[in-house]
Amino acid sequence: MSYLQLIDLKTHFPVKNSEPIRAVDGVSLDIHKGEILGLVGESGCGKSTLSRTVMQLIAPTGGQVILNGEELTSLNAAEVRWRRLDFQMIFQDPYASLNPRMTVFSTLAEALRTRQAHLAGGELNQAIADLMERVGLDWRYIRNYPHEFSGGQRQRIAIARALAPQPKLIIADEPVSALDVSIQSQILNLLKGLVSDLDLTMLFISHDLSVVRYIADRIAVMHFGKIVELGASEQLMENPRHDYTKELLAAIPRIRDTA
Amino acid sequence: MPLLEVTDLKTHFHTRNGIVRAVDGVSFSLEKGQTVGIVGESGSGKSVTCYSMLGLVPMPPGKIEAGSAIFDSIDLLSCGEKVLRQVRGKRISMIFQDPMTSLNPYLRIATQITEPLCLHMGMGKKTALGHAIRALGEVGIPEPEKRIQMYPHEFSGGMRQRVMIAMALITKPEILIADEPTTALDVTVQKQILDLIKDRQQELGTAVIFITHDLAVISEVCDEINVMYAGRIVERAGANELFSNPRHAYTRALLKSIPAMHAKGEQLYTIPGLPPDVSQPINGCAFHPRNELGERSKCLTDKRPKLKDTGAGHWVQDCPGCLA
Numbered sequence: 001m002s003y004l005q006l007i008d009l010k011t012h013f014p015v016k017n018s019e020p021i022r023a024v025d026g027v028s029l030d031i032h033k034g035e036i037l038g039l040v041g042e043s044g045c046g047k048s049t050l051s052r053t054v055m056q057l058i059a060p061t062g063g064q065v066i067l068n069g070e071e072l073t074s075l076n077a078a079e080v081r082w083r084r085l086d087f088q089m090i091f092q093d094p095y096a097s098l099n100p101r102m103t104v105f106s107t108l109a110e111a112l113r114t115r116q117a118h119l120a121g122g123e124l125n126q127a128i129a130d131l132m133e134r135v136g137l138d139w140r141y142i143r144n145y146p147h148e149f150s151g152g153q154r155q156r157i158a159i160a161r162a163l164a165p166q167p168k169l170i171i172a173d174e175p176v177s178a179l180d181v182s183i184q185s186q187i188l189n190l191l192k193g194l195v196s197d198l199d200l201t202m203l204f205i206s207h208d209l210s211v212v213r214y215i216a217d218r219i220a221v222m223h224f225g226k227i228v229e230l231g232a233s234e235q236l237m238e239n240p241r242h243d244y245t246k247e248l249l250a251a252i253p254r255i256r257d258t259a
Numbered sequence: 260m261p262l263l264e265v266t267d268l269k270t271h272f273h274t275r276n277g278i279v280r281a282v283d284g285v286s287f288s289l290e291k292g293q294t295v296g297i298v299g300e301s302g303s304g305k306s307v308t309c310y311s312m313l314g315l316v317p318m319p320p321g322k323i324e325a326g327s328a329i330f331d332s333i334d335l336l337s338c339g340e341k342v343l344r345q346v347r348g349k350r351i352s353m354i355f356q357d358p359m360t361s362l363n364p365y366l367r368i369a370t371q372i373t374e375p376l377c378l379h380m381g382m383g384k385k386t387a388l389g390h391a392i393r394a395l396g397e398v399g400i401p402e403p404e405k406r407i408q409m410y411p412h413e414f415s416g417g418m419r420q421r422v423m424i425a426m427a428l429i430t431k432p433e434i435l436i437a438d439e440p441t442t443a444l445d446v447t448v449q450k451q452i453l454d455l456i457k458d459r460q461q462e463l464g465t466a467v468i469f470i471t472h473d474l475a476v477i478s479e480v481c482d483e484i485n486v487m488y489a490g491r492i493v494e495r496a497g498a499n500e501l502f503s504n505p506r507h508a509y510t511r512a513l514l515k516s517i518p519a520m521h522a523k524g525e526q527l528y529t530i531p532g533l534p535p536d537v538s539q540p541i542n543g544c545a546f547h548p549r550n551e552l553g554e555r556s557k558c559l560t561d562k563r564p565k566l567k568d569t570g571a572g573h574w575v576q577d578c579p580g581c582l583a
Contacts, residue, residue, distance in 0.1 A: 182300060182513065184518075188527055207445045213518070
């Protein structure tokens with residue numbers, strides 16, 4: 001059964017004296033429970049607008065977003081805010097997405113209290129320590145500020161924050177693009193482990209097909225606001241049907257064949 | 260004689276938290292028309308190496324402690340600002356990772372791209388503009404006569420990087436330093452930009468120093484590759500040789516952690532621990548605490564390993580633990 005269903009979703013941005021920009025133009029997708037769906041495409045193809053529309057951060061121009069049998073597009077703002085606990089986002093740039101004036105403790109405490117408002121004292125400390133352990137951060141850094149961490153560690157804080165409200169769906173928007181190769185592999189392992197341990201569903205957005213191939217169960221290729229190809233990741237990588245997918249695959253830099 | 264020869268370059272930063280040894284004894288050379296890659300993680304000193312050669316390291320806190328960089332019998336490290344100004348932007352140019360922050364948002368492309376022509380070649384404004392329009396056309400910008408009058412924000416990321424390349428190559432430099440030129444770009448645009456750099460290089464005979472953390476990119480463009488770790492080169496070899504026969508434990512670990520090298524579902528290899536804190540003096544082998552693929556117990560702990568030639572131009576740090 002599909003957990004998240006997008007039906008003919010459209011997000012257009014009006015332009016004065018001109019045609020609107022069709023950032024998302026009729027996307028239909030099903031994401032199954034426990035699945036990692038990779039969404040690839042180049043900048044400007046509408047990947048991020050799509051994720052923001054699913055998050056209800058932007059109102060869609062048309063179509064429906066159905067999460068677990070409930071239509072999100074018809075809910076009012078307060079209800080959306082409550083539902084949003086079930087779906088959390090991880091952004092590309094952990095430098096920009098963490099509040100520089102909040103310690104790890106206050107960042108995570110705020111996120112935890114969205115679901116459990118009365119959490120305090122020892123219980124709160126315990127919950128935060130658990131979260132930090134979960135994402136591989138040393139709890140001794142609990143009082144540190146984001147600037148005191150490296151890029152990879154910051155991304156771990158962002159992941160911990162996303163996990164705090166016990167979400168069911170995670171939208172990861174280019175979570176490893178800003179990281180070094182060696183750190184990238186740590187974060188990918190972490191995300192993959194979390195999805196299977198916590199029974200999460202994930203929409204993984206990236207322009208890097210080699211990363212998506214590794215982590216995703218299925219891949220959707222987006223081009224000019226539309227999904228042009230969707231398939232099991234190995235199959236799509238080995239046997240691309242659409243010209244644009246072929247073009248994307250051909251553009252991946254490869255390490256020269258090492259026998 | 261090589262076009263550029265860097266010997267034992269040391270660039271340190273004197274900060275409140277101690278001396279940061281960003282570059283700690285780097286030597287390499289560059290032949291005419293050759294492409295040399297420098298690969299390493301953030302903080303390994305690859306950018307500082309190049310900034311040092313062009314006098315772009317802020318001093319203080321930075322200080323070039325030792326070394327020489329001989330380019331056409333000029334030592335770039337000691338020649339002084341006046342001489343350096345004749346070289347920088349004319350005979351050696353540089354392109355950066357983020358073309359948005361390296362172009363001046365207040366100035367039209369025309370103003371920025373003609374500047375090196377007027378300054379270094381003594382051209383008049385009109386002639387320079389003609390040259391600039393031709394240069395933009397050569398890097399694949401459509402309608403260059405119109406686009407040249409626009410501002411940087413009116414260009415996409417890929418187009419901006421093309422403008423940067425046109426600007427860097429307009430004086431036909433002998434060396435182009437490309438510092439992560441495609442890291443901020445998409446795969447498809449990345450390919451276009453890499454192809455463009457290669458094309459222009461072949462046409463002009465420019466030598467390129469290519470800095471990146473992406474091993475796949477570097478394998479596609481470089482003749483020779485230097486792997487940097489904690490301010491030093493740990494391995495150097497021709498591109499084919501390095502990827503088919505990596506010797507140093509760090510190089511092997513880096514190659515092993517690339518997602519493309521793994522079957523689906525397999526756990527990705529990760530290098531344990533973190534890069535060393537270069538503000539603390541490192542006595543033995545810098546990779547020692549993270550060495551898993553070699554034999555950690557055999558790593559040097561009393562002196563820093565030196566690069567040694569293992570034959571056929573393949574150099575590697577002589578640490579028994581990392582070579583095991």
